[in-house]
Amino acid sequence: MSWETALDEKIRAYLPELKWLKDEPLSKHTSFRIGGPAKRMAFPRRTEEAVILFGFLQELGVRTVVLGNGTNVLFPDEGLDAAVVATGGLDGLERREDDTIAAEAGVPLARLATFAWKEGLAGLEFAHGIPGSVGGGVVMNAGAYDGSLSDVLTEVTGLWPDGVQTLKTEDLRLSYRHSIFTEQPDAVVLRAVFRLHPGDADAVRRRMDELMERRRATQPLEYPSAGSTFKRPAGRFAGGLIEQCGLKGTRVGGAEVSTKHAGFVINTGAATCADVLALIQLIQKKVLGETGVMLEPEVRIIR
Numbered sequence: 001m002s003w004e005t006a007l008d009e010k011i012r013a014y015l016p017e018l019k020w021l022k023d024e025p026l027s028k029h030t031s032f033r034i035g036g037p038a039k040r041m042a043f044p045r046r047t048e049e050a051v052i053l054f055g056f057l058q059e060l061g062v063r064t065v066v067l068g069n070g071t072n073v074l075f076p077d078e079g080l081d082a083a084v085v086a087t088g089g090l091d092g093l094e095r096r097e098d099d100t101i102a103a104e105a106g107v108p109l110a111r112l113a114t115f116a117w118k119e120g121l122a123g124l125e126f127a128h129g130i131p132g133s134v135g136g137g138v139v140m141n142a143g144a145y146d147g148s149l150s151d152v153l154t155e156v157t158g159l160w161p162d163g164v165q166t167l168k169t170e171d172l173r174l175s176y177r178h179s180i181f182t183e184q185p186d187a188v189v190l191r192a193v194f195r196l197h198p199g200d201a202d203a204v205r206r207r208m209d210e211l212m213e214r215r216r217a218t219q220p221l222e223y224p225s226a227g228s229t230f231k232r233p234a235g236r237f238a239g240g241l242i243e244q245c246g247l248k249g250t251r252v253g254g255a256e257v258s259t260k261h262a263g264f265v266i267n268t269g270a271a272t273c274a275d276v277l278a279l280i281q282l283i284q285k286k287v288l289g290e291t292g293v294m295l296e297p298e299v300r301i302i303r
Helices: 004-015 046-058 108-118 136-139 201-218 238-244 273-289
Strands: 019-025 037-044 064-067 080-086 091-096 098-106 153-160 162-166 188-195 255-257 263-266
Touching: 004 019, 004 037, 004 046, 037 188, 046 080, 046 153, 046 188, 098 108, 108 136, 108 201, 136 188, 238 273, 255 273, 263 273
Parallel strands: 037 080, 064 080
Antiparallel strands: 019 037, 091 098, 098 188, 153 162, 153 188, 255 263
16 A cells, blocks of 8 residues: 555544645745645644644655745655645744743744734844744744844744654754754644743834835845745855856746845746756856855755
């Protein structure tokens, strides 16, 4: 019996309400608008449902890919012989009495920041324009404009192969675009708690609007992309190095180095995964040859 058939049977028997799709195009679920079909794709709406599902996947030895908002990922053109679990339905938000907010993995960071503002809490303004989800944000320690989730995270509940655990901030090994979850890809973020502080609602809203306007003015938000393509090299900026090498506007197929911000590879309309990977390699080779800096992709490349 194939893993697909075995898993289908378990889903029908134990998770009949789970949204469970066959051969779902991944291009529909990523900001890059790139990617072939996943053999199976699940959309759990409750944490308990997700935990049971991950248990089945582990029991059957199924390759599993967890997908948040799909804003920092590149899937292959031929699709995946895997089960993709989309966490967007895990969207619970709760303010607690101690000025903390608990958020499930699928909550968009923009929604989290807006919720904090409406609750009269400050500290998440930097996250308002980050397009990812809480789960993906924790995994990558997402940040922007001199702020990062490590500044406000207090604890994270995750699912490991041996069960559910809650870790405090000091145990998460947080650094630039890194956490314990990048070291342990079999672990899955379920929920995070953020410690904030009371703030002036008007000032918080103004700061959020200001940062969002800066994004619109400097980033190619009108095109599909995965955000910043490369991590920031120590003491440098990837976009600046790419522009310095004269690569703005360089194209491979439908993939292009944005003329608005060289740190972004964009999909001009018909880019394939192969186009994007070829352009990434071209950029890396050119920048390394001219500056001695090897750029490391920030986008999560799934093969």
